[in-house]
């Protein structure tokens with residue numbers, strides 16, 4: 210079958226859940242046996258989100274091939290369990306960078322380089338790359354931002370051209386918002402009409418509308434929207450607030466979003482898939498009554514998206530342990546020896562978050578010391594693992610000035626140090642140790658038992674590493690290096706076997722945790738927390 214391209218655009222406001230709608234549609238098509246991928250086009254000028262701080266766009270997700278990506282790629286992977294790559298996340302910055310490189314290379318043969326056709330051609334080339342290279346049946350492209358933004362114009366222009374070129378093989382799904390005015394007790398469709406007009410001004414006629422709403426849409430509202438927006442009434446869907454985002458695919462299937470898509474691209478619809486494993490996950494969410502209380506220690510507590518993948522991995526792990534996740538964010542800058550007991554003693558487990566720089570680092574040591582001394586299940590991720598090592602060096606090995614050279618270049622006990630290949634790096638973007646690396650686990654370790662494997666692959670994002678000069682000392686004192694890279698021998702996992710569950714990973718296991726395939730280390734951690 211020829212690749213079908215589906216664009217998902219958004220209007221009225223951001224945060225309507227374009228990523229979830231894209232992922233849900235992908236899920237439904239995948240359940241029908243199609244080969245599906247999703248990509249995100251972000252209109253900002255950064256080359257990738259790797260250099261953005263979490264206040265801007267939340268967490269930076271990392272793909273298997275080491276791309277620092279928009280967090281929506283995390284939703285895509287969690288929903289459809291298909292790995293994304295660098296090709297699944299394009300920004301305006303990357304588009305311009307490619308075009309400018311080609312221009313310097315003389316590829317444009319002396320022509321004036323312009324937004325149309327050169328930038329739009331580059332966008333179109335990138336849209337189609339996954340379809341042609343990997344032979345996907347469906348490539349779903351989410352266009353970031355909101356219709357009407359200056360930045361998104363070249364993307365919409367490319368969609369217009371592609372719709373024209375691809376004909377039936379191309380569809381546009383537009384997501385908008387229908388507000389409810391409580392005083393008038395009315396749902397209002399005007400913002401939707403305006404946002405569709407914006408799209409039409411760009412020459413793009415949406416084929417399907419998804420209306421985000423907090424109240425059920427009446428048949429009347431749907432008819433009205435269909436009439437004003439040139440869309441068939443059966444192609445107007447509602448996306449109503451649901452207690453769990455994992456219900457969205459089911460809600461969309463009930464209304465027939467996937468079958469309307471198939472009809473419109475001329476593919477036989479066939480029987481509706483049951484989505485049994487997905488439903489069983491949802492049932493476990495709703496049936497869990499007992500709670501497991503996990504404290505996440507980090508410096509971005511006011512920003513739930515900063516640790517998106519960790520939250521999701523913990524949620525999946527709790528669900529697979531038939532528990533409700535009670536996640537408490539603990540601000541590492543506010544945690545100290547004086548309030549540790551008060552803030553940590555009622556937890557079942559502690560996760561110490563990844564991060565960069567000095568801010569809030571002392572609070573992480575306090576949490577780790579508390580976890581270690583109280584035998585509370587404790588999980589250190591990336592910087593969290595490095596802090597585990599530093600805390601152990603300070604309080605067990607007695608090196609009171611032990612540190613990472615990231616925090617103190619002059620420390621005499623650099624138990625965490627810059628990796629050799631990082632010493633000459635001067636550019637910030639995309640230069641860390643990124644993406645999936647292999648790791649061998651000691652068979653008797655808790656980590657190996659959790660994975661049920663001694664050879665794993667997980668994704669990284671860091672510049673610093675465990676300093677192997679200290680390895681023997683740590684091991685003698687009770688902190689074992691149980692995971693290492695088979696080629697470079699970098700230490701990837703540490704644990705204290707004496708304790709119930711005290712494990713730190715230099716990698717980020719949260720990136721590989723999906724709804725139907727939760728990461729085993731998270732599942733095991735939550736299990737230990739429950740059995741505490």
Ligand code: GLN
Pocket residue numbers: 562563564565566590591592593615670671672673674
């Ligand atoms: N800042 C640390 C490093 O670069 C840890 C990074 C992280 O937690 N992702 O090594």
